[in-house]
Amino acid sequence: MQPSSAFRRRGPLLSAVALACLVALSGCKGNGDAEAKAAEQKGPEAIPVEAVPASHRAIAASYTGTAPLEARAESQVVAKTSGVALDVLVEEGQPVRAGQTLVRLDAARAALQTAQTNAQMRKLENNFARARQLADQQLMSASDHDQIKYDLENARAANRLANLELSYANVTAPISGVIASRSIKPGNFVQINTPIFRIVDTSKLEAVLNVPERELATLKAGLPVELSVDALPGQTFKGTVDRVAPVVDSGSGTFRVVTAFEGGGLLQPGMFGRVRIDYDNRANALVVPRVALLEDEGDPAVFVVRDGKAARVPVKLGYTDGAWAEVRSGLKAGERVVVAGKAALRDGTKVQLIGQGAEASAAAKPATSTQ
Incomplete structure (x- = not known):
């Protein structure tokens, strides 16, 4: 059979389309190969x-540790005699100085005892003066003279004791500091040796570090210290190493380093702080x-x-x-x-x-x- 005239007319057109597709496919393959080759030459991307x-x-070698702040001195104030509290002269938070009167107790009984012993002492002093004159004139035996002398010494001791008891009616501060607590009110009956105040000396504060023994050769008294506390974020405080206890505890393998800071300001006993001790510097x-x-x-x-x-x-x-x-x-x-x-x-x-x-x-x- 002979192909129709229509097919003969479409034959060249189909051939042209097929040729164009082959060229396009060849071009795509060529471009892909080129891109892959360029990517291979480029290598991995930079990170x-x-x-x-x-x-x-400047840099410093330092040791850091944590410790609570402690008052250098603290005292429990106790009554040395019994009696009713007539006047309580201080309040919590009030600064006091050593020897300042804090409480006045009822001293009537002690005052009478003092007056009684004082009168007995004066009487014996007069008796001893006359006995000495008689002894000089050999009108009194030596034993009688000595007895009056011993009686006088005993009366003087009893009078000093009575005066001491009378002084105990004024309860005084044993150290300077701040009244941290008070457990007495006017009118209370105070028993002997009963704590009635707690005084804390806040002029100097200490932080005690338990330091590993490997630092024993580096930490010495006088080194500068920097302190930061949780209660005062963003603030630092300067201090020094006050003393070092060079005895290493066999159980923990540590020794005690006591750092000292100026008190009386923002720092207070009981605050927890981070302590840094600089022991060497390179500028x-x-x-x-x-x-x-x-x-x-x-x-x-x-x-x-x-x-x-x-x-x-x-x-x-x-x-x-x-x-x-x-x-x-x-x-x-x-x-x-x-x-x-x-x-x-x-x-x-x-x-x-x-x-x-x-x-x-x-x-x-x-x-x-x-x-």
């Missing part, structure tokens, strides 16, 4: 990181942020940005001070260490600086001419 330069600054140490240190189990190291890649650099560390770590060897000043994004890095990984590190890097590059 964004933040980096800061290693720099010089121009090479430091990096502590967040730049790699948290693996190997030797200390950091990632340094060199020629757009991350290089793992081992370092030898010195002192650590807050957010900074001293680098004794392995780095030079100005080298950029990665502080953010280091978890995804490996030695030789391509990196892209972002944040302040990128701005500083761009500013360090020389300007190109536009002419």
Whole structure:
């Protein structure tokens, strides 16, 4: 059979369409191969990181610990005699000085006893004066003279005791400080040796640290101390190491370090504080942020940005001070260490600086001419 005339007319058209499709498919394949080859040549994309330069600054070696503040001196005031409280002269929170009268007790009985012993003493003094004259004239025996003398000494002692009991009617402060508590009111009957006040000396405050024995050679009296307390956030207070007890407790392996601070202000006994003792200082140490240190189990190291890649650099560390770590060897000043994004890095990984590190890097590059 001969093909129809219509088919003969469509034959060249179908051939042209087929040829165009083959050309298009060939072009798509060519473009895909080119893109894949370009991506292969380009390699993995750079990982964004933040980096800061290693720099010089002052750094201190320190020991830190926590302890509550304690008053250097504290006293329970007790009544040394019994009696009714006629006057209570101080209130809680009131400052007092040593020897100041705090309470007056009923002293009528003690006053009568004092008057009685005083009269007996005067009588014996007169008797002894006459006995001495008689003894000089040999009109009295030596034994009678001595008996009157001993009686007089006994009367004098009884009078001193009566006066002492009378003085106990005025209850006085044994130390200077602040009345921390009061357990007496006017009209109360006070028993002997009963605590009625508690006085706290807040002029000096102490914090006692139990320090591991490895620090025994570094912590000495007179070292500067810095204190921060939970009750006063954002504030620090200066003090000193007051004394060191160099005996190591065999059970805990620690020794006591007593730090002292000026009181009378915001600091109060009982506040819980963090104590920092600086025992060495370096004025121009090479430091990096502590967040730049790699948290693996190997030797200390950091990632340094060199020629757009991350290089793992081992370092030898010195002192650590807050957010900074001293680098004794392995780095030079100005080298950029990665502080953010280091978890995804490996030695030789391509990196892209972002944040302040990128701005500083761009500013360090020389300007190109536009002419």
